[in-house]
Amino acid sequence: MWLIYTLMTNLEKELSIKAAEAIKEVYKTDVSSESIAVNLTKKDFEGDYTLVTFPLARTSKKSPEETANDLGSFLEEHWEIVDQFNTVKGFLNLNFKDSFWLNVFNEMQSDPDYGKHPPTGNKVVLEYIGPNTNKPLHLGHIRNMLLGFSIGEILEARGHEVVKVNIYNDRGIAICKSMVAWLRNGEGKTPESTGIKGDHFVGQFYVEYAKIEDEESKSFLDKGMEKEEAAKETSVYKEAQEMLIKWEAGDKEVRALWKKMNGWVYEGFNETYKKLGVGYKKAYHESDTYILGKNLVEEGLEKGCFYKKEDGSVWVDLTDEGLDEKILLRSDGTSVYLTQDLGTAQERFKDFKMNDSLYVVGNEQDYHFQVLKLTLQKLGKEYADGIRHISYGMVDLPEGKMKSREGKTIDADDLVEEMVSKSEEHTIELGKIEDLDESERGDLFRILGLGALKYFILKVQAKKRMLFNPEQSIELQGDTGPFVQYTYARIQAILRRDAGAVFNKDNINLNPSEKELIKILYRLAEVVDEAARNYDPSVIASYTIDLAKLYNRFYAEVPVLKAESDDEKNFRISLSKIVGEKIRFCMALLGIEVPDQM
């Protein structure tokens, strides 16, 4: 009958309800269970869960300590799963019986999907990556890709239907610059002829453009022009400008070149996505959606929620909402960034009829997404309310912000490669993989290198900015991906020797480290929910490292295969097995693989 209190119950909630009942009985006063604070007991104190009685002193008309004692006695007597209690000041620490925790454990065993939530019927479109097509991906994109992918996995585990999509900013002056530079100095070279990855190849010409422009600017600077002004006077800039106009006009030659160069870039990007293990169902292109946006602007003008200025430009007035007026169409009728996003949003809803639209985009666009949402709300779009900007902080280098123009970036491909070779070096040094063949080794180094990189990025809360020091590189020891992976590999080593254990009793005594493991496993479903609610993989990352740490302590303190009794041995093997499964589950939520051996 205790089963009704186990897996599907939120024990903290249950405890606050029980406490409210106790208060009613003992003090004859009604208190809402929501007002009762329950926490996990801090590790320096004895107990599983803790009830805070300071706020209850008013209703009990006794000291917090006496209140805690009253409630503790009552609960011990009237709630069969309570083993014992102790009080420290206004804190009531409750211990639950081992048999209760063993029942929790047995239920977990019988539900291999424990941690996942049932389908909610909620459909979510998640946009991430969103690169420009004129240069290769860098560390900032890595953070975006890892966050976006992981959030998608977490939301799926929470029971939502998730459609991942990408958006390519594939048009505009930046791409034209690469094109101009390639025409001038490319000598007909291609990624194939040079053996350079497509996105890097095109990126080189973006840099090349800047060189030409600087060179040509000199004479104008000498005449005393401002830097920006001078740049616009250069012939190379004028060519780029001209190319942009031709592009907009649909000039065949320009379009063909544009297609060719973007094609190179996509090939390169796809390689990087594959290496990182990220993907998406559909890609949108701003070269398509900017036109769709114009229709929405027209619609807004008809509905009277936008207005036209004398020069012909179209605006939306958001001053009532505490923002500014924002431009939607230039006076020459061309669209701006916001116009494109309106079009993309509309198209996306047509494609997927989702309830929520998530945008994983850096926090420098916080304002933009406020504007986007408000504008669509003004238009009365049904999908507007479901728009959510998942805003993440910049990745800083020790010298400050990354600046692609100054070459102060960390290239995504380089970084992945560096991490893989670092883990290779370390693994070979430790010498535990003699029995693996060449391809197994390659897989392992990749799993470990990516694990280190991904964990390093994802353990930091998305909304915070984070620092990356390329000098120090990424650790393989301590609070890292390989630490968790190592724990998993250890477990697999045990299971290779004896995996047939069956355990279903509730009458053995638990060691502290065993009980801690059951307790943390018990929280998994709730942790997934919390991560999903906050769109925050770091919740999963810190849970996973805690789980691995607790297992490593258990492993050091308690013999598994050489346990004293069969019951203990079977229990410990079963426990190890579940810990391994849940580590793999959590790491998968982070987009990280785990090895059987390392």
Add this chain to the structure above:
RNA sequence: GGCCCCGUAGUUCAAGGGAUAGAACAAAAGUUUCCUAAACUUUAGAUCCAGGUUCGAGUCCUGGCGGGGCUACCA
């Protein structure tokens, strides 16, 4: 100027208004006849400043100081 975000050990990160602010790296010391020492166990070390709200503040409010972002007919 206006708006938004952020200041926690030497460093990188944690802490749903609750106990003595947790980890990891770096530093110091220990643990391999026993399931993988990428591990485990110790030691030392922090809430930017000043007020306020509260039984209780790293967390909430006000004002400083410091850092970052946005505020383009750029994306």
